[in-house]
Amino acid sequence: MRKTRDAPMKLPELKQRTQEAWKYFHEATGTVAARSLKDEVRAHFGDLRRRDTWIRALASFEARFHRAACLDAWSLITHSFNVTPDRWDYEIRHEFFEAFLQLPDGLELLKMGLEQLFTDFTAEEQECDGFLELVAEQRERRGFDAIGFVGRQQPALAATAS
Amino acid sequence: MDLLEDNSQLSQRRRVDGAIVNRDFRAAIHRSGGSQRAYPRAVIAETEELFDCGVDDLYQATGGRKGDRSTLPEAAQKAYMASEIRATHELDDTEFYNCENNDQIDQRIVSTTREVAKETRRWLPW
Numbered sequence: 454m455r456k457t458r459d460a461p462m463k464l465p466e467l468k469q470r471t472q473e474a475w476k477y478f479h480e481a482t483g484t485v486a487a488r489s490l491k492d493e494v495r496a497h498f499g500d501l502r503r504r505d506t507w508i509r510a511l512a513s514f515e516a517r518f519h520r521a522a523c524l525d526a527w528s529l530i531t532h533s534f535n536v537t538p539d540r541w542d543y544e545i546r547h548e549f550f551e552a553f554l555q556l557p558d559g560l561e562l563l564k565m566g567l568e569q570l571f572t573d574f575t576a577e578e579q580e581c582d583g584f585l586e587l588v589a590e591q592r593e594r595r596g597f598d599a600i601g602f603v604g605r606q607q608p609a610l611a612a613t614a615s
Numbered sequence: 616m617d618l619l620e621d622n623s624q625l626s627q628r629r630r631v632d633g634a635i636v637n638r639d640f641r642a643a644i645h646r647s648g649g650s651q652r653a654y655p656r657a658v659i660a661e662t663e664e665l666f667d668c669g670v671d672d673l674y675q676a677t678g679g680r681k682g683d684r685s686t687l688p689e690a691a692q693k694a695y696m697a698s699e700i701r702a703t704h705e706l707d708d709t710e711f712y713n714c715e716n717n718d719q720i721d722q723r724i725v726s727t728t729r730e731v732a733k734e735t736r737r738w739l740p741w
Contacts, residue, residue: 473718477652481659483669522655524662524670524695525637526682532641532654540651562682569683573634 457538467507470541474514481521512548520556526566527574529553534563535583546587547594633684633692640699643706644724648714653721657728661702664732665694665739690740698735702728 462470475490486493495501498510519533534553536546553559570579629635644653662670671681679686684695705727714720 473652477656477659481655481669482671518652519655522658522670523682524658525634525684527634528637528641528654529682532651542651558681565682569634578638 458541458543461544462541464504464507467504467511471507471511471514474511474518478514478518478521481518508545508548509552512545512552515542515545515549516552516556516559520553520559520562523562525569526562527569528566529563530566530570530581530584531578534587535581536587537583547591550587550591633696636696636699636703637684640703643703647706647709647711647724648717648720649724650717650721653724656721656725657702660725660729661695661698661732664729665698665736666691694735694739697738698728698732701735702731705731 471494472490475486475493479486488496491501494506494510498513499506501507519529523529523533534546534550536543536549542549553563570581640657641654644657647653649657658670662668662673666673668676673679673687673691674681677688677691679688684692687695706724709723709727711720711723714723
């Protein structure tokens with residue numbers, strides 16, 4: 454049984470994680486930030502004193518970092534979004550996933566990843582329980598199947614997620 | 616290790632491609648204690664060293680389809696394979712002493728991957 458993190462991230466850790474995600478995003482895209490992180494967060498995500506501002510910023514930078522580093526789409530399913538309670542990003546998993554879906558090719562990459570995973574991989578290598586749970590929770594959270602691939606791509610996937 | 620005396624190595628038989636090599640590499644990162652950021656950071660580091668660019672640049676410049684490494688030119692796929700095979704063994708052979716937290720372990724994984732990719736690049740024709 455994996456150890457679950459004891460408590461939600463406090464603001465200093467959120468800020469630290471955001472700073473890292475911002476740095477890794479720029480490394481991944483070979484870009485230089487035009488302004489400071491605080492200015493960037495304030496301009497796009499709102500009041501710096503609010504926790505939800507930093508959660509949205511972290512999720513957005515983390516999503517763009519994982520997209521930029523995506524060499525193989527299947528790794529989004531088995532790695533990036535295969536979130537489990539022991540991971541620090543578990544508590545921001547929905548914001549992370551939704552930020553990824555907002556990216557122009559986010560949904561397309563996830564679909565491609567599922568297709569690769571259930572075409573080329575052995576059953577053992579297809580382990581993505583954290584992803585399936587996330588998708589099922591998303592369906593509850595959004596009130597509809599916003600992702601659209603559960604039930605169409607892979608019957609076993611639909612059975613597990615429902 | 617003597618391959619012929621290692622039954623665990625001899626029992627695995629199937630066609631090996633870039634995806635299988637990459638899965639082993641990712642598993643080695645996991646065994647080393649890397650966080651969820653270690654793998655994407657390692658991919659960025661190896662891509663920079665092997666090709667002097669980012670992942671998106673590589674796909675765009677070569678006309679590949681983002682997210683599907685089998686659409687990259689064969690030479691690029693081979694470069695990743697060579698580097699990731701070496702990095703897998705290097706990570707498995709390395710004990711990450713004096714690492715106090717995940718971030719330090721991640722950094723060591725990324726550095727190891729980068730060094731291996733740098734050495735691999737010397738063997739490549741570009």
